[in-house]
Amino acid sequence: MRSYSLLAPAKINLYLEIIGDRPDGYHELAMVLQSIDLADRIDLRPIGTDTIRVRCDHPQVPPDKNNLAYRAADLLAKQFPDALARYGGIEIVIHKQIPVAAGLAGGSANAAAVLVGIDLLWELGLTQSELQELGATLGSDVPFCIAGGTALATGRGEKLSPLPDLDGFCVVLAKYRNLSISTAWAYQTYRQKFGSTYCPPEDLECRRERLHSGPMVGAIAHKDRSKIGQLLHNDLEKVALPVYEQVLQLRQAFESVSVLGAMMSGSGPTVFALVESRAAALEVEAKVKSAIALPIWIFG
Numbered sequence: 149m150r151s152y153s154l155l156a157p158a159k160i161n162l163y164l165e166i167i168g169d170r171p172d173g174y175h176e177l178a179m180v181l182q183s184i185d186l187a188d189r190i191d192l193r194p195i196g197t198d199t200i201r202v203r204c205d206h207p208q209v210p211p212d213k214n215n216l217a218y219r220a221a222d223l224l225a226k227q228f229p230d231a232l233a234r235y236g237g238i239e240i241v242i243h244k245q246i247p248v249a250a251g252l253a254g255g256s257a258n259a260a261a262v263l264v265g266i267d268l269l270w271e272l273g274l275t276q277s278e279l280q281e282l283g284a285t286l287g288s289d290v291p292f293c294i295a296g297g298t299a300l301a302t303g304r305g306e307k308l309s310p311l312p313d314l315d316g317f318c319v320v321l322a323k324y325r326n327l328s329i330s331t332a333w334a335y336q337t338y339r340q341k342f343g344s345t346y347c348p349p350e351d352l353e354c355r356r357e358r359l360h361s362g363p364m365v366g367a368i369a370h371k372d373r374s375k376i377g378q379l380l381h382n383d384l385e386k387v388a389l390p391v392y393e394q395v396l397q398l399r400q401a402f403e404s405v406s407v408l409g410a411m412m413s414g415s416g417p418t419v420f421a422l423v424e425s426r427a428a429a430l431e432v433e434a435k436v437k438s439a440i441a442l443p444i445w446i447f448g
């Protein structure tokens with residue numbers, strides 16, 4: 149039987165607005181998500197036993213059910229026991245490039261690749277929307293990671309409307325090595341601080357409608373790069389920047405050089421900048437590195 153090797157790309161949030169509370173305890177969001185070239189590689193191969201085995205040499209990536217990639221395989225094994233019996237178990241090897249707990253959806257990207265890969269390995273023939281429906285039970289970002297590209301995401305983040313591809317940009321990313329921020333902490337803190345400003349449930353539908361014709365979506369449709377840079381937004385910065393001074397410093401270092409825009413991605417702590425060319429990205433890298441000695445990634 150075949151083995152598969154899949155790329156699992158990270159994402160950045162060009163826009164993240166927290167609109168309100170949801171009955172399931174999550175937040176109602178409006179996001180613009182963008183896949184980037186930073187990616188893990190996921191190797192899947194059949195093994196003789198009926199077990200799921202995860203291997204990863206990164207110390208922060210557990211090889212058990214705490215790993216979203218394991219849970220993705222387990223979900224399919226439970227949904228399709230006949231396929232498990234017919235094809236046997238799976239070994240998942242994660243070659244980690246995406247920093248962990250960094251606001252780049254690394255875990256969700258791994259889970260998405262496992263769903264797509266096992267669908268091929270077990271010849272399940274699931275459609276993209278069926279895979280996304282399964283993915284949504286694992287995490288809010290998994291459905292986007294299955295589709296990739298550029299998309300408007302609403303609901304918990306799982307309701308997707310594709311947007312035109314963004315090209316001609318370079319993305320520069322930086323993150324303090326030993327800093328991670330819990331997504332649950334960021335959202336809970338936001339609720340404590342700003343819950344009183346949330347949109348009432350009866351207005352949510354109208355608010356969602358407005359987003360589809362909002363300024364960021366318009367700027368992307370018109371490929372207006374400087375507007376996109378100006379409109380970068382992330383509500384979670386309001387809770388992360390006051391507590392994590394290093395993220396604030398990094399954000400300021402990016403903004404002090406010539407970029408179209410800079411922003412924390414997701415719940416952080418990765419900060420990214422959009423620039424127009426590779427030459428501009430290298431200039432930004434040199435300037436930011438001279439202020440703060442950090443690993444920096446450039447894509448595009």
Ligand code: C5P
Pocket residue numbers: 173174175176177286287288289303304305331332333335336
């Ligand atoms: O869906 P996921 O497991 O990635 O979410 C991680 C945490 O982020 C959740 O436990 C929740 O605290 C928070 N979250 C939220 N609203 C969302 C997405 C995530 O409150 N729409």
